[in-house]
Amino acid sequence: MADQVQVETNRAGADSRQLLRASGLSKRFGGVQALRDVSFSVDRGQIVGLIGPNGSGKSTCVNLLSGNLPVSAGEVWLGGELLTGKPIDAVVVKGLSRTFQSTQIFPEDTALENVMLGCHTLFRQGPAKSVLRTASAKRENLELVAHAERSLALVGLAERRDQIASTLSAAEQRLLMIAVALASKPEVILLDEPAAGMVASERRALAGIIRAMPSHGISVLVIEHHMGLIMEVCDRIVVLNFGQKIAEGTPAEIRNNQAVIDAYLGHRDHA
Ligand code: ADP
Ligand code: MG
Numbered sequence: 001m002a003d004q005v006q007v008e009t010n011r012a013g014a015d016s017r018q019l020l021r022a023s024g025l026s027k028r029f030g031g032v033q034a035l036r037d038v039s040f041s042v043d044r045g046q047i048v049g050l051i052g053p054n055g056s057g058k059s060t061c062v063n064l065l066s067g068n069l070p071v072s073a074g075e076v077w078l079g080g081e082l083l084t085g086k087p088i089d090a091v092v093v094k095g096l097s098r099t100f101q102s103t104q105i106f107p108e109d110t111a112l113e114n115v116m117l118g119c120h121t122l123f124r125q126g127p128a129k130s131v132l133r134t135a136s137a138k139r140e141n142l143e144l145v146a147h148a149e150r151s152l153a154l155v156g157l158a159e160r161r162d163q164i165a166s167t168l169s170a171a172e173q174r175l176l177m178i179a180v181a182l183a184s185k186p187e188v189i190l191l192d193e194p195a196a197g198m199v200a201s202e203r204r205a206l207a208g209i210i211r212a213m214p215s216h217g218i219s220v221l222v223i224e225h226h227m228g229l230i231m232e233v234c235d236r237i238v239v240l241n242f243g244q245k246i247a248e249g250t251p252a253e254i255r256n257n258q259a260v261i262d263a264y265l266g267h268r269d270h271a
Pocket of ligand 1: 029032033034052053054055056057058059060061
């Protein structure tokens, strides 16, 4: 066991508890340095928060981790594997999936169909829509349905299975995006402002859903502005300001960190 840990340490430059590791991530958009030398990790079974003022680089960081944008510098590791430079599909297959800050669903398809389209990386027969329509793929299709139903259940949308996505409430559409991301059986999920547009009761339900993820073998990186949600669900919090990491610690440490209060917590109502 000690040998195994040592091997992984050598390969990833980190210990084996670390599932997702950002190392020296930087991103430049023309003249804008959106992210500068940011390093942190998400351990297995952990929920980590990524917070900071608007424009501090949170979404850019998620885009680099997920492979939606190429890095200017730095590396992303998942377990012992280097993700940097891999296409998004490959990153998803390796076990990382994400949701977006804006709601992205297929509005005319049902909740179940949305999730099944997100399942396509689990199946080898090519584009999801053709898999769904091929008689020879019936058994796979049944597995696909069962798996999609489990993903819907994890976000509390089991009863909405056959509802057209555009007729779901805004909060339910946000949850559907999480179910879609869960459909690829990720080891780690990145949630970019999942509570956007939610009222307090909906945020409470979301907090319960996020907190339950580690018990399903899913670690979480969550960006949020609602400090109540962040402080409630996170094991650790990473704080960005002007593209740089200014603090990292437990919720209690972050709440009392003067640099964080000056840059962020003291500047707006984070109820
Ligand atoms: P956050 O999610 O913390 O609000 P972002 O990561 O969206 O911050 O943005 C960080 C900085 O990078 C901002 O100055 C933003 O304007 C800039 N930025 C983000 N995405 C792009 C892009 N695609 N092209 C140019 N500039 C961008
Ligand atoms: Mg953002």
